[in-house]
Amino acid sequence: MSLQYRKRICFGILLIGAALLIYSPTNASAQTAAEEVIQNVLKSPEDTRTRLFVLQFGATGMTEFAAKAFSNMISRNLDNTNRFEVIPLDQIESEIQKQAPTLLPCFDISCGIQMAKIVESDWVLSGHISLTATGLYSLNVKLVHVMDNSLEFEDTIRFRDENMDRRFFQVADRISNSTPLIGKILEANNKIAVVNLGKENGISVGDQLAIYRNKRFSDENQPSQSRLKRRQNIGILKITKVGKQSSEGVFFQTIQTPEPNQFVSAYLDKRKQIKLIDDVRKELDTHQRNVYEIKKNVELTPIQLEDMAKRKWLRKLRITESDRDFWRWIVLGSGAATAYFLFQFQDGDDIWLLSSLGAFGYSTFEYFSIKSDLDELVEEGKYKGYINLEMRPGFNGARINFGFRF
Numbered sequence: 475m476s477l478q479y480r481k482r483i484c485f486g487i488l489l490i491g492a493a494l495l496i497y498s499p500t501n502a503s504a505q506t507a508a509e510e511v512i513q514n515v516l517k518s519p520e521d522t523r524t525r526l527f528v529l530q531f532g533a534t535g536m537t538e539f540a541a542k543a544f545s546n547m548i549s550r551n552l553d554n555t556n557r558f559e560v561i562p563l564d565q566i567e568s569e570i571q572k573q574a575p576t577l578l579p580c581f582d583i584s585c586g587i588q589m590a591k592i593v594e595s596d597w598v599l600s601g602h603i604s605l606t607a608t609g610l611y612s613l614n615v616k617l618v619h620v621m622d623n624s625l626e627f628e629d630t631i632r633f634r635d636e637n638m639d640r641r642f643f644q645v646a647d648r649i650s651n652s653t654p655l656i657g658k659i660l661e662a663n664n665k666i667a668v669v670n671l672g673k674e675n676g677i678s679v680g681d682q683l684a685i686y687r688n689k690r691f692s693d694e695n696q697p698s699q700s701r702l703k704r705r706q707n708i709g710i711l712k713i714t715k716v717g718k719q720s721s722e723g724v725f726f727q728t729i730q731t732p733e734p735n736q737f738v739s740a741y742l743d744k745r746k747q748i749k750l751i752d753d754v755r756k757e758l759d760t761h762q763r764n765v766y767e768i769k770k771n772v773e774l775t776p777i778q779l780e781d782m783a784k785r786k787w788l789r790k791l792r793i794t795e796s797d798r799d800f801w802r803w804i805v806l807g808s809g810a811a812t813a814y815f816l817f818q819f820q821d822g823d824d825i826w827l828l829s830s831l832g833a834f835g836y837s838t839f840e841y842f843s844i845k846s847d848l849d850e851l852v853e854e855g856k857y858k859g860y861i862n863l864e865m866r867p868g869f870n871g872a873r874i875n876f877g878f879r880f
Contacts, residue, residue, distance in 0.1 A: 524656055526558035527566075527595035531613070532581035534604035544603050544613070547638075551646035556674070557653065558597070566593050583618055590620045597626070597653065609634060617649055627652040651742040654750070659685070662732045665724060667711055669738050672719040676742045683711040683738040684754045685725060707754050711738055727758050787855060794848045801841040808834035 528549045533541035546562060553560040570578055570589055577585045583600045590598040601615040610632055617627035627649055633641040657671035667685075671677045685708045709728030713721050725732055741747040811830040815823050 523557060523559045524596040524653070525561060525594065526552060526597045526599060527561045527586065527590040527593060528552070528563065529580060529583075529586045529589075529598065529600045530563050531601040531603045534602070536603070536605045541603055545601065547642055548599070548601070548615070548646065551642050552599075552649065555646055555650040557650045557655075561593060561595055569593070583616055587618060587620055587623060596620055596656075599649070611638070613645075615645065615649070617653065652746065654739045654741055654746075657683075657738045659732055659734050659736045659738065660720065662725075662734055662736075664731055666714075666722055667725055667732050668720060668722050669711070670720055671738065671740075672717045672721050674719055677713060677716055677721050677740070679713055679716055681713045681740060682747075682751050683713065683723070683740045684750055685709045685711050685728070685732050685736060685738050687736045707757050708732055708736065709758065710751065710754060727755065729758060787851070791848070791851050791855070794844060794851060798841065798844045798848055801837050801844060804837035805834065805841050808837055 528545055530538070531541045531545045531548075549560050549562045552558050566589070567578070570592060573592055574588065577589055580586055580589060581600070581602075583598065586598045586600050596619070597617055598620055599615060599617050601613055603611060603613045605611055611634065612630065612632050614630045615628070616625060618624065619626050629645060629648060631641050631645050655671055655675055655677075657669045657675070659667050659669055661668040669683065671683075677683075686705050687708060689704050689706045708730055709725045709732060711723040711725045711732070713723040715722040739750070741750055808830055812827070812834050815827040815830055819827065
């Protein structure tokens with residue numbers, strides 16, 4: 475190999491090295507940017523767990539320390555469901571002591587809701603455990619939604635030491651299934667939407683999710699800076715594709731196009747899920763009718779309302795008068811028949827006499843009952859001003875005749 479050729483090779487290697495030194499930061503930065511884009515697309519959606527505050531259980535037949543151990547066991551089982559961000563009382567007790575010391579100690583749901591609002595929890599779980607002389611435990615638990623104070627779940631379990639773990643696992647699983655799955659819309663267009671709920675959350679193809687948003691409004695009784703939330707249903711999403719932590723679906727029966735960061739909800743419990751979708755459909759149907767149908771609003775004045783009430787009272791009065799007249803004729807007829815058979819009694823008239831006596835007794839009872847109702851209606855008419863009393867002096871003697879007209 476000639477010296478000139480070797481110089482060319484060395485010069486080429488130097489050029490390649492210089493190029494690498496010059497362009498390597500740019501390429502690295504481009505690669506880093508590409509990796510960030512990929513990670514942003516493929517990264518796991520935000521945590522879909524809701525915050526659950528677990529109160530210390532009240533106790534009967536055992537110490538508070540023992541009841542606290544049971545409440546901690548329930549907390550661990552609920553945390554294992556991956557449905558909740560569990561907040562035991564131990565974690566926030568110091569904070570509650572600073573902000574609202576009068577709430578401690580707390581064993582019932584009322585003060586538990588107030589503490590849950592302080593720590594911004596979505597749910598609060600309370601319970602009471604008792605121990606009998608036979609060694610049987612009884613635990614009653616209640617799950618309440620902090621926003622509207624609605625009771626979402628309540629159950630009572632009985633167990634012994636040997637089956638305690640299994641029973642706690644079962645009640646935690648029932649609480650998980652009875653609590654709505656809450657997710658968010660990640661992407662949406664005019665046909666489909668992608669949500670951050672997937673197989674890991676129990677979602678499968680064909681499931682229907684309620685789409686809603688939390689509409690904030692001011693309360694006159696609250697400070698101006700406090701804003702309350704009210705749920706407003708938007709539509710229904712039917713899942714067509716399911717991933718590990720996200721799903722895609724088509725929406726229908728919507729009153730507006732869903733947007734990112736709006737919410738979706740569903741239940742794993744089939745009975746509650748059916749009721750949720752049914753209620754949402756009814757609400758959306760009603761809303762659509764109110765929006766797309768033009769209705770004339772008829773405002774009734776006080777005089778019109780009074781006339782309607784008077785006509786209703788008068789119609790009832792006429793019907794009662796007609797019934798009174800009917801039973802009066804029955805009383806007269808059955809009375810006359812009874813008198814006839816009593817004075818002209820002959821052999822074989824026993825059945826006729828008993829029948830006429832029965833008719834006379836029953837018709838008399840009905841007549842006076844209806845007459846009493848009629849008297850009450852007349853008094854009601856006098857009280858409400860439907861009857862105008864007139865005094866007509868009678869010139870035959872010292873009597874004053876009273877009459878009334880409608």
